[in-house]
Amino acid sequence: MTATIKDVAREARVSVASVSRALNGTGGVTPATAQRVREAAARLRYVPHSAARSLITRRTHAVGALMPDLHGEFFSELIRGIDLEARSHGLHLLVSSSHNGTEDAAAALRAMQGRVDGIVILSSPRVDAEFLKANLPDGLPAVLLNSDVRAGAVVLNIDNFAGTYAMVRHLVGLGHSRIAFISGPKDNFDAQQREAGFRAAMGELVPKAPLRIVAGDFGEASGYQAGLELLASKTRPEAVFAANDMMAVGCLQAFKEAGVDVPGEIALAGFDDIPIARYVTPPLSTVRVRIAELGKNAMDLLADLMDRPGLSAASVHTLGCDIVVRESCGANRGGAAASTSTSTTKKIRDPSNR
Amino acid sequence: MTATIKDVAREARVSVASVSRALNGTGGVTPATAQRVREAAARLRYVPHSAARSLITRRTHAVGALMPDLHGEFFSELIRGIDLEARSHGLHLLVSSSHNGTEDAAAALRAMQGRVDGIVILSSPRVDAEFLKANLPDGLPAVLLNSDVRAGAVVLNIDNFAGTYAMVRHLVGLGHSRIAFISGPKDNFDAQQREAGFRAAMGELVPKAPLRIVAGDFGEASGYQAGLELLASKTRPEAVFAANDMMAVGCLQAFKEAGVDVPGEIALAGFDDIPIARYVTPPLSTVRVRIAELGKNAMDLLADLMDRPGLSAASVHTLGCDIVVRESCGANRGGAAASTSTSTTKKIRDPSNR
DNA sequence: GAGCCGAACGTAAACGTTTTCACGAACGCT
DNA sequence: AGCGTTCGTGAAAACGTTTACGTTCGGCTC
Structure with a gap:
């Protein structure tokens, strides 16, 4: 059926060993014979049997x-x-x-x-x-x-930790200090790190601000619920940082339905930069992961x-992650240029330029 | 290093052939020995070398x-x-x-x-x-x-053809007859079929309506351009059907910026049902492909x-595809139930139930 | 009890490579 | 001129399976 190394050897009038050497570029073969072998192989449409090769090589590639x-x-x-x-x-x-x-x-x-x-x-x-x-x-x-x-x-x-940290820094730089966090599933590694980053940043950047963390599960519905909960609290946060974009989107929906202006009354940020993030209104500021x-x-x-x-x-x-600044956090009204905050975490200005 | 069939054979005190037969369930082996072989294999953590097997079997699985x-x-x-x-x-x-x-x-x-x-x-x-x-x-x-x-x-x-056809039927059923189409790349197979479906549907369902087709390339920007072009025309269409969702999103953006209400003034529909479709405002009616x-x-x-x-x-x-009815085509204001239009093409009511 | 048949099992060939080893030939050196 | 070294090449072993083919053996029929 399909050509084997023996066929090539016969066609090129050499031994199978030489065919192997010629085709694999292992040394020990004259340029002339190598050429002859290559031609014969091409003529026969020879392609080495990978299983046979793996068997002896112990490599599957x-x-x-x-x-x-x-x-x-x-x-x-x-x-x-x-x-x-x-x-x-x-x-x-x-x-x-x-x-x-x-x-x-x-x-x-x-x-x-x-x-x-x-x-x-x-x-x-x-x-x-x-x-x-x-x-x-x-x-x-x-x-x-x-x-x-x-x-x-x-x-x-x-670098979930640095990503969240940088976003908190950005929000703080915008003048917010009462920043609420919507966390992810307890058993999720990314969620844990993001929450840790948030806690650390808050503790170091705005140590006297109250720490408000409401539980979510990375799902849109939980973000919506969290949004309602935050609106119902006596002192509303100035900004909400969701541990992922889907929750931020759900939260945004809750705000919209309640007639709360984003970012006018409350700033909002997410994490992941899913494609949807730039298409919601207002476009969502978030932390981009270069997957x-x-x-x-x-x-x-x-x-x-x-x-x-x-x-x-x-x-x-x-x-590292990138902070991508859109409109939902309120920083992008003017035309401020982007700045780099960490060696691994860049800040990007992305005015929903679809 | 890793155990081979010979090791199992030795361990089970049979020949390699019997090991092979026992493990592969090919007949010709006593239940007792089969059991003994299985135990030996388990003991040695034996897993057959797939390359060796492929070599002789001519199957890679x-x-x-x-x-x-x-x-x-x-x-x-x-x-x-x-x-x-x-x-x-x-x-x-x-x-x-x-x-x-x-x-x-x-x-x-x-x-x-x-x-x-x-x-x-x-x-x-x-x-x-x-x-x-x-x-x-x-x-x-x-x-x-x-x-x-x-x-x-x-x-x-x-079934691009049936999908577009069904969506046109739906739009026509909503009372629209001047339906414009934003086409995809000329060399793209899906785009060709969708355009063909559109032409056929228009020809058969609203034969006296003018056929308006503006060129796009499946990109968001081209949808935006097409939107502008359609707005500039002397008789605006009652509905716009984009050959894919990204173009519909671009088109929607153009309409928004021009202050044109969707679906009030112009209805809009897309194709693909990308995740973004349900998150734009208004949520986009589209044709879902169950990928x-x-x-x-x-x-x-x-x-x-x-x-x-x-x-x-x-x-x-x-x-077949599904028609998913959201708000952008204007059909979803009330609470009309969904109906099935074709054996392969179902119509779904999906009121952006995030 | 001789013959036979089928089931269980073992032996060995085969699958298509790579690689070690041996064997010449050619070459440079003393 | 003889010798050692290098280099190109071929023969054959090895990789770990499956399977065709024997061989043995127990039980069955006459």
Whole structure:
């Protein structure tokens, strides 16, 4: 059926060994014969059998991406970043997404055993340290994304802390001090870090302001509820900072229905910069996460790890966020230029320029 | 290092053949020995080497997904649908996205050679019939998505034609007859079909109405421009139907800036039902494409094809769309119930119930 | 009790590569 | 001129499975 290395060898009148050497660019072959082999291979449309190669090489030239069941932009951008970088490393990408339970993820992990040379794992609350210890085939290079596992692994995190901190600084710079926070799910790693960043920033920047935190779950409805709750309180906040954009959007809706002007009466900010953020009215100020870059960096870390011998150096890396200033926080009325606040966290002016 | 079938054989005191038979459920082995083998395998944490298996079996138990460089919801939902269904078939998913040029896609196609048992290809303008004939390894089962290739392939398309037709019917039912259309890129297959559906619907439902079509490119800016152009015309349309949501959003922005009330003065509709659609004001009526289902169906077709011997029956399938009625078309003021218009195309009432 | 048949199991070949090793030939050196 | 070294090449082993083919053995029929 399909041509094999023997066919090429016969066609080029050399041994299979020479064909292998010529095609792989391993030395030890004359330019002339290399050329002859290449021609023969092209003539026969020869493409090496990857399984046979993997069998002896112990390398699959593929990496896996394991992620929980998530929709939308985050998923696609992450895959995009990983895929692009993987291809530039000559690697294939095996995707296994949409896992809910631990046993689901464990099965996927097992199934990837031997099919990939490394793996990028996007953590969910269920996928924690002991889960990985139990299910991750040891010796398999892995990079963990947004994980609180700190022991013996390579971890790459979004700098949620710095992001929230910078946004609080921005809001404070605008003159607000009574800033309320809508938090995310208790078991979510990003949510925890964002709340921590908020607490730290408030404590350091406006230490005498009251700390108001209302619970949310990253869903739009919980943001709406939080908005109602905040409106009902005796002293309304000057600004509301939601731990993600969906909640900010829900909160905005509550404000709108109550006839509260944003940002006139209350300023509003979110986190993530989902596409919707720039299309609500007023456009939402938020913290942008460069997700594709997160994927790219994860893939780079993984590639490094795979080149390394067995030595898997544990390390923690972070990827900075950008403050994107639109109208919902009230800073963008005039034409003030953007300024950089941190080395990793840039401030961007984005006047909903659709 | 890792346990091999020989180790299991030794541990279970049988031959490697029996191990293979026991673990694969091929007959010819006593329940007792099968049990013994399973225990030994579990004890050694044995997992069969997939490359070795593929080498002799000529099966990889993996399918590929080849897609152009696209962002956002469409990508993630499609992958999601494919992945879920692939896993339920016991197949792995090899993703290769973000291809721009033909040579890029050709390389990806070649690289997948031998790594997958079948492939799902999402067409882009560059990937046409002769490209596939030239680059698709023959004998490799393939399912084409949103493709105008009709010869010798299995094709699954969104029913753009019926979708646009149904939306026009809906607008006409609302009393509009001067309906303008903002078209998509000329070389885009979906855009072509949507325009064809619009022309057909207008010709049949309101034959005496003038046919107004202004050119767009699926981008938001082009929708904005089209909006301006329509406002400037001597007889303004009663309704505007954009070939996709992004253009409808741009158009809406133009109307807003001009102080034109939507849907009061002009009704507006889009196509795709991107997440943003429900968050603009007024929420956008549109045609929903069930993308995850598209992916699932594609995977099912592919699985069928792979089970088949060599006989690759060419066929064309379509997936219906849903009309989702929000406020931008003016139908949703009252509380009218939803009605079904076609067997494949349902009409949904969706009053922006965030 | 001889013959036979089918089931359970083992032996070994095969799948298509890479890589180690051996073998010449060519070459530069004393 | 002889020798050692390098270099290009080929033969063959190895990777871990599946499976075709024997072989054994127990139980059945006459």
